[in-house]
Amino acid sequence: MTVKVYPLRDTSTMLRRNIKQELRDKVAIGAIIGIPVLFLLLFVYVFGGALKDSVRSASTPAYIDYVLPGLIIMTAAAGLIGISTQASVDMTAGIIDRFRTMAIFRPSILIARIAASALQTLVAMVAVFVIAFALGFRSDAGLMRWLGAAGLLAFVTVSLACLGLAFGLAAKTVASASNGPFPLVVLPLVGSGIVPTSTMPAGLRYFAEYQPFSPMINTLRGLLLGTPIGWSWLIALAWCGGLGLLGLIWSVSVFNRRDRQRGTPGPGFSAAAAG
Amino acid sequence: MIKTDGKPSGNAAAGRTGAAIEVRGLRKSFGDHVVLAGIDLSVPAGTVFALLGPNGAGKTTMVRILATLSAADAGEVAIAGHDIVRDPLAVRSVIGVTGQFSAIDAYLSAEENLLLMADLWHLPRRAGRQRSAELLELFDLAGVGPRPAFTFSGGMQRRLDLAMTLIGAPRVIFLDEPTTGLDPRGRRTMWELIRRLVRTEAVTIFLTTQYLEEADQLAGLVAVLDHGAVVAQGTAAELKRRIPGGHALLTFTSASALEAAARQFGDRASRNDEALTLQVASDDSARSVQDLLAGIDVDAVRHVALHTPDLDDVFLTLTGQTGKEQS
Numbered sequence: 001m002t003v004k005v006y007p008l009r010d011t012s013t014m015l016r017r018n019i020k021q022e023l024r025d026k027v028a029i030g031a032i033i034g035i036p037v038l039f040l041l042l043f044v045y046v047f048g049g050a051l052k053d054s055v056r057s058a059s060t061p062a063y064i065d066y067v068l069p070g071l072i073i074m075t076a077a078a079g080l081i082g083i084s085t086q087a088s089v090d091m092t093a094g095i096i097d098r099f100r101t102m103a104i105f106r107p108s109i110l111i112a113r114i115a116a117s118a119l120q121t122l123v124a125m126v127a128v129f130v131i132a133f134a135l136g137f138r139s140d141a142g143l144m145r146w147l148g149a150a151g152l153l154a155f156v157t158v159s160l161a162c163l164g165l166a167f168g169l170a171a172k173t174v175a176s177a178s179n180g181p182f183p184l185v186v187l188p189l190v191g192s193g194i195v196p197t198s199t200m201p202a203g204l205r206y207f208a209e210y211q212p213f214s215p216m217i218n219t220l221r222g223l224l225l226g227t228p229i230g231w232s233w234l235i236a237l238a239w240c241g242g243l244g245l246l247g248l249i250w251s252v253s254v255f256n257r258r259d260r261q262r263g264t265p266g267p268g269f270s271a272a273a274a275g
Numbered sequence: 276m277i278k279t280d281g282k283p284s285g286n287a288a289a290g291r292t293g294a295a296i297e298v299r300g301l302r303k304s305f306g307d308h309v310v311l312a313g314i315d316l317s318v319p320a321g322t323v324f325a326l327l328g329p330n331g332a333g334k335t336t337m338v339r340i341l342a343t344l345s346a347a348d349a350g351e352v353a354i355a356g357h358d359i360v361r362d363p364l365a366v367r368s369v370i371g372v373t374g375q376f377s378a379i380d381a382y383l384s385a386e387e388n389l390l391l392m393a394d395l396w397h398l399p400r401r402a403g404r405q406r407s408a409e410l411l412e413l414f415d416l417a418g419v420g421p422r423p424a425f426t427f428s429g430g431m432q433r434r435l436d437l438a439m440t441l442i443g444a445p446r447v448i449f450l451d452e453p454t455t456g457l458d459p460r461g462r463r464t465m466w467e468l469i470r471r472l473v474r475t476e477a478v479t480i481f482l483t484t485q486y487l488e489e490a491d492q493l494a495g496l497v498a499v500l501d502h503g504a505v506v507a508q509g510t511a512a513e514l515k516r517r518i519p520g521g522h523a524l525l526t527f528t529s530a531s532a533l534e535a536a537a538r539q540f541g542d543r544a545s546r547n548d549e550a551l552t553l554q555v556a557s558d559d560s561a562r563s564v565q566d567l568l569a570g571i572d573v574d575a576v577r578h579v580a581l582h583t584p585d586l587d588d589v590f591l592t593l594t595g596q597t598g599k600e601q602s
């Protein structure tokens with residue numbers, strides 16, 4: 001017997017399900033927008049006065065201009081926590097096992113998860129941009145540079161979503177899926193996001209310059225503000241490609257692993273559900 | 276939508292017997308721990324089969340293998356003629372599974388959960404809506420409205436889970452402990468739903484349970500799983516007959532009445548002088564009870580209790596141990 005498989009139809013069914021979940025999980029979407037906005041307010045109004053002199057240049061007349069690219073990249077990292085939590089809820093709540101007993105196009109489960117999460121994160125980035133403009137952010141970028149920025153952010157978002165998917169699928173509990181990746185959210189701060197790396201002590205500076213978020217931030221800042229980009233764009237794309245591929249391979253291998261010991265829906269589930 | 280190209284994909288044995296579920300020499304271990312040690316069974320199409328066993332016996336492991344969720348170490352399994360290893364997709368296109376723990380989408384409403392399943396079964400839009408409305412009605416979920424499923428009680432989630440399993444009209448249905456966690460009323464409702472399903476849809480049901488009574492109520496054939504092996508197979512009535520756990524417990528008004536009755540029953544009875552009780556082997560038919568009481572002074576009996584064999588008795592008899600957790 002040959003069973004007909006419907007890749008597109010199943011993917012769009014799963015995508016609709018995932019988007020519905022995201023719209024209902026107000027806590028998660030609040031956090032993905034809220035975390036970067038909180039840091040934005042903190043850095044612009046609390047530390048901005050002290051930090052602005054270290055970054056002042058012709059292309060970044062206001063501190064908010066300097067700091068925003070780092071916080072936009074931080075939004076993608078916050079989105080990674082979102083997908084990690086959702087994937088873990090699915091795994092531990094048993095619905096994935098139900099899908100596995102059905103004659104569906106299996107990759108649709110993962111593809112739709114990544115696509116829905118990336119959409120959510122990109123919408124959150126737009127919200128952070130809007131708030132930043134309201135607070136005085138200005139960019140002299142033309143259409144081409146904005147399109148470049150959009151392309152970069154889409155790539156960053158999708159690759160981090162792949163990584164987050166793997167974290168979530170592999171996590172034993174929902175709590176570990178949502179707390180585990182948190183260090184990634186503050187990683188942009190220990191890079192070129194807040195102050196130039198040249199102001200840091202040697203060891204830290206080395207780390208800050210070579211960690212994956214710094215080239216992404218430098219590229220985005222260059223596109224938005226016209227600061228020099230150098231080879232940052234290439235390093236950023238390489239990091240994204242590498243991390244995304246790693247996330248995908250890891251996700252698929254965890255997803256195909258059988259005989260998992262099933263976990264229980266942990267506290268993250270009820271916290272998310274209460275929203 | 277299923278296309279058949281006439282090529283038999285299943286194993287030949289199942290094709291010949293017309294069994295809905297055919298299991299041969301099924302083995303499964305987790306590390307050194309042997310969970311299934313060579314299981315053979317055959318479930319005729321259109322019947323209800325119950326796998327009875329205590330906690331840790333391997334019931335869920337068995338269901339997960341039959342439902343293509345987990346791989347066996349050895350053995351052959353065919354579901355509706357399709358081999359689970361060679362053609363898992365064909366197996367998945369005919370089965371429905373309600374696992375031991377609810378597998379619903381907590382963010383979606385009852386109706387949205389059902390429509391999600393209808394879409395994944397590739398039902399036409401209108402057919403899906405209609406079937407979903409019928410099932411909501413049947414499972415007493417029509418009034419719950421748009422609230423998300425995480426607000427449901429355990430019983431409601433269980434019913435929704437089963438409704439989701441049924442929406443695509445699967446021909447072979449696996450139910451892993453479908454009534455565990457339900458209150459007595461919920462259990463009766465679930466039993467009624469399962470019976471109706473078999474009557475009206477001609478499906479094959481493979482269920483697991485820890486209760487002989489449940490197997491008795493629902494299943495034609497029962498297999499008892501113990502330490503990875505089927506230790507008994509037959510109808511529930513046959514199993515019960517093999518088990519001497521059935522008895523009547525008579526409580527007497529005085530020691531002299533107990534003494535008189537004990538003399539009457541001789542070997543058939545065991546007495547407890549402190550509690551003034553006499554335990555007499557008997558089944559629960561009216562005839563047996565009448566015979567039992569015929570020989571004694573019923574005015575001296577304060578109280579009669581009938582005890583029908585339960586899973587503990589089954590295990591005590593068949594395995595020489597109580598049905599406590601196995602590991």
Ligand SMILES: Nc1ncnc2c1ncn2[C@@H]1O[C@H](COP(=O)(O)OP(=O)(O)OP(=O)(O)O)[C@@H](O)[C@H]1O
Nearest residue numbers: 259260261305310329330331332333334335336602
């Ligand atoms: N993924 C796994 N890894 C290791 N051991 C497992 C795994 N799944 C099940 N087991 C073990 O296999 C045995 C049988 O488990 P199973 O869940 O099949 O029992 P069960 O009959 O369904 O019990 P219950 O009535 O409690 O649901 C148990 O001892 C369990 O610990």
Ligand SMILES: [Mg+2]
Nearest residue numbers: 334335375451
């Ligand atoms: Mg079980």
